[in-house]
Amino acid sequence: MHAALRTPLLDRLGCRYPIMLAGMGGVARSRLAAAVANAGGFAVMGMVREPVALIEREVAALRAATRDDLHFAVNLIPASCEQSLLRAQVDACLRLRVPAMALFWEVDGDLVRHLKAEGVQVIHQVGSCRDAELALDAGCDVLIAQGVDAGGHVRGEVSTFALLPEIVALAGEVPVAASGAIASGAALVAALALGAQAVSLGSAFLATEESFAHPHHRQRLVAARAEDTVRTTVFARNWKIAAPVRVLPNAVTRGDYDGCSEAEKDQPIAWQDGGQPVYPFSTDSPAIDATGRIDDMAIYAGESVGQIHDIVHAGERVAQLVREAEATLARLRPAD
Ligand SMILES: Cc1cc2nc3c(=O)[nH]c(=O)nc-3n(C[C@H](O)[C@H](O)[C@H](O)COP(=O)(O)O)c2cc1C
Structure with missing residues (x-):
């Protein structure tokens, strides 16, 4: 693999490629997460507002389809959910020893600190510098900079490639992934050039055989x-x-x-x-x-839909992205 794709974040996420599945409620379940993980990407399961029984079932299914010690995340959106359900979801994730949580929308500092105290890695998707500062203050381990060009709920007002370098500068040693309008290897390389250590893809993985989307x-x-x-x-x-x-x-x-x-x-x-x-x-x-x-x-x-031309297996999507990224890097290599 080209050295430019081997970012320090990969060690923290325990995956081979700088490609994360975005937490997508109702879409990113164990089947898709397992396919991404088995292809070398980072698995995130979208469990917003889902009942505890479903979280238990999906975590078990993911581990069965990958390996017991897989490093993966469960995605929750605290602001979208009744507090009692949120508490039950978090307790379930701790009981199941889910190694990482990917959170979104308003930064719930108390929740971040609680998860950190329990030894959970906390990834936070943010759409502005203000939210990035709150997430960093709370002690998040990884940030995802989400642009207004992203699919699903969009938190900010600025496009991914305008927001990303500002968040990278703010984050210092904390690694940042980019999310929104990225579905090709060239866009992955562009994100790395702007300081991202990975990309987090929603639409590109929704359009796969393993997604739970209709x-x-x-x-x-x-x-x-x-x-x-x-x-x-x-x-x-x-x-x-x-x-x-x-x-x-x-x-x-x-x-x-x-x-x-x-x-x-x-x-x-x-x-x-x-x-x-x-x-x-x-x-x-x-x-x-x-x-x-x-x-x-x-x-x-x-x-990102303009970069998505076919429905393929999620593993093939990961492989496609890596192939394209390597071809892009080869094309950009400076003349001797
Ligand atoms: C179908 C769909 C559902 C989504 N649901 C969630 C969610 O539950 N939690 C979350 O953090 N982000 C959610 N998002 C946003 C993604 O995390 C990500 O920011 C976005 O997909 C990136 O843009 P892209 O679709 O162009 O890759 C969703 C996105 C899509 C397309």
């Missing part, structure tokens, strides 16, 4: 260009606040549901996860078993 969601990503994505606050049901998300346009973003009465808003538009109802404006994206008006759910996508 095939319609994956196909829409493959068909889209970067300019197609929109940032909106309409998908706010389940969250305490109307937080911005980046999605592909659909009937909801076009306003077709705006005139709905309260009674209509309480009619499910789809069902998933073994028949659970999904209501209009929900933050849930379509899972693999979803039925109903699937395209009217949140079709999360980052501006």
